Amino acid sequence: MADSASKSTPSLRAAGLRQTPQREGILRVLRDSNRPLTVEEIWERMPEGRSGLPTVYRNLERFMREGWAESILGSDQVMRFIRCDSLHHHHHLQCERCGHTAEVDACGLDDSLRNLEALSGFQITRHELLLFGLCGSCRLEAGAGAKGHRSKAGREIHR
Numbered sequence: 811m812a813d814s815a816s817k818s819t820p821s822l823r824a825a826g827l828r829q830t831p832q833r834e835g836i837l838r839v840l841r842d843s844n845r846p847l848t849v850e851e852i853w854e855r856m857p858e859g860r861s862g863l864p865t866v867y868r869n870l871e872r873f874m875r876e877g878w879a880e881s882i883l884g885s886d887q888v889m890r891f892i893r894c895d896s897l898h899h900h901h902h903l904q905c906e907r908c909g910h911t912a913e914v915d916a917c918g919l920d921d922s923l924r925n926l927e928a929l930s931g932f933q934i935t936r937h938e939l940l941l942f943g944l945c946g947s948c949r950l951e952a953g954a955g956a957k958g959h960r961s962k963a964g965r966e967i968h969r
Contacts, residue, residue, distance in 0.1 A: 820878045827872065832861040836869050837878070837893070845909035846882045846890030882911070882940060901938075905945035907952070914941075 820837065822829045835856040839847065853866050870891055873879040877897040882890050892902065896915050904911045923934050944952060
C-alpha cells in the first residue's frame with residue numbers, strides 16, 4: 811500500500827458529486843489512516859465545522875459505490891471503513907495486533923472459485939477476502955519475545 815502522501819484523491823466532480831469540505835474531510839481521514847475506522851472515528855478526526863454522523867454514513871455509502879472505500883466487519887462485529895486506491899477487484903491484509911491494513915492488488919482465486927461452483931452448484935457472483943496476520947513492525951516486536959518456526963521456503967513463521 812502506498813504512503814498517504816502518494817495516494818491519489820478521487821475526483822468528486824468526475825463522479826457527479828459536489829466538492830464539499832465534508833466529503834473532502836472524510837476522504838482525507840480515510841487516506842491518512844493505515845487501519846479501518848468506525849464512522850465515529852472518522853467523524854471525530856474530521857476538521858472543525860464537520861457535519862453530522864448521518865452525512866458521514868451517506869457519503870461512505872457513496873464512496874463504497876464508487877470503489878473509493880470498503881467496509882470491513884471487525885472481529886468485534888463493528889463495521890469499519892478503509893480507503894481503497896485500486897478501483898478494480900482486490901483484497902486486504904490486516905494486522906491482528908495493531909490493525910494496520912494493506913491493500914493487495916491481486917486475487918488468484920479464479921481456479922478455486924470455478925471448482926467451488928462445480929462442487930456446490932452455485933454461480934459465484936462476487937467474493938470478499940480479508941487476510942489476517944502480523945505486519946512487519948508487529949512481527950519484529952513479537953519476534954523479540956517468541957520465536958516462530960521455519961516454513962519449507964526457509965522463512966520464519968510467527969504464530
